[in-house]
Amino acid sequence: MTDGQFRKIAAIVHQDSGIILSESKRSLLMARLNRRLRVLTLPDYGAYCDRLEGPDGPQERRHLLSAITTNVTAFFREGHHFQALAQEVLPPLIAQARAGRRLRLWSAASSSGEEPYSMAVTLLDAFPDAAQHDVLILATDIDPEMVDRAQQGRFASDALAPVPPAQVKRYFQPHAAGFEAKPEVRRIMRFGELNLHDDWPFSGRFDVIFCRNTAIYFDSAARQRLWLRFGGALNEGGALFIGHSERLDGPAAGLFAATGTTQYRRNATPASART
Ligand SMILES: C[S@@+](CC[C@H](N)C(=O)[O-])C[C@H]1O[C@@H](n2cnc3c(N)ncnc32)[C@H](O)[C@@H]1O
Structure with missing residues (x-):
């Protein structure tokens, strides 16, 4: 994932959810998006950025948030x-x-x-x-x-x-x-x-x-x-x-x-x- 691709995706995530993806999260982001690339049969993160900006972008942005959010929870936590x-x-x-x-x-x-x-x-x-x-x-x-x-x-x-x-x-x-x-x-x-x-x-x-x-x-x-x-x-x-x-x-x-x-x-x- 190039710097430009990382910045583009991080900006979308921030705009949509308020979540900050710091540089230290780049490998985590790549790992989580690899599954989306396979599902969508896209060759690389550049193609993924294009998809985020294309006609299917709004729908894909929801999948992006699903992929990056941390859902850890438990009954009677705290x-x-x-x-x-x-x-x-x-x-x-x-x-x-x-x-x-x-x-x-x-x-x-x-x-x-x-x-x-x-x-x-x-x-x-x-x-x-x-x-x-x-x-x-x-x-x-x-x-x-x-x-x-x-x-x-x-x-x-x-x-x-x-x-x-x-x-x-x-x-x-x-x-x-x-x-x-x-x-x-x-x-x-x-x-x-x-x-x-x-x-x-x-x-x-x-x-x-x-x-x-x-x-x-x-x-x-x-x-x-x-x-x-x-x-x-x-x-x-x-x-x-x-x-x-x-x-x-x-x-x-x-x-x-x-x-x-x-x-x-x-x-x-x-x-x-x-x-
Ligand atoms: C770590 S879990 C916490 C779950 C539960 N509240 C707990 O403490 O066990 C964080 C949850 O926040 C959700 N989340 C992240 N950004 C959000 C937003 N902007 N609006 C609503 N939910 C959000 C994630 O999808 C995830 O399910």
Whole structure:
């Protein structure tokens, strides 16, 4: 891959996703794109750059993002977040939902689904009849292949190892060599493709947002803009969980109060700032 080809692809990736591909990622990029070259029967990276700029470019740019994004995830990853969700965040929200208020949780970079399903089983443990109320967990990701996998809700037995056996039994049923989420879990979940840097098609606000281990790949301007947008997308008192190596920096920091490790609450908007 020539310098020019690398720069062209890195610029497209940055424009589309905010992800920075530093020079040190060139061999990784080449390794990941080799599969695309084989699938498309293209002779080299020059031909691939031409394709990115040709009539099939927009479609190929989605495959490019799929190829370069890191989708590593796990059930109950950073387990303290799920403890806080169960013990501190959800109890008052569940009481309000039982009284008719809407409850919305968002896994904003949900990868293959382990994170939103962990949220779902945590919620259902405390609120088994959630589906009878106005309760939804939204799971979105930029990578369409990951969204499809999350929507299927099928996991290898190994992937479910962090889930306590009683929860596996309650919320999953055997499927092929692994398990799939039961319909009562899926009933409170919705899935969609969403680039966090695009417009968000939501009409209401969220009570809980998980956006973990994703903003770390963005440049600081894109990351700080995202924190601000989360501030706008959360109800007052809403909870934001970010990844273990991320921190809530920039102008949005004043919108949130830290409530634990990489865990925040949206401050109330002062009366003087309300319109
Ligand atoms: C390392 S995984 C993290 C998954 C999960 N949040 C967790 O912590 O286990 C990062 C995910 O972010 C997604 N992603 C990267 N850039 C994105 C963007 N601009 N908008 C939405 N999702 C993005 C990737 O497709 C990938 O699935």
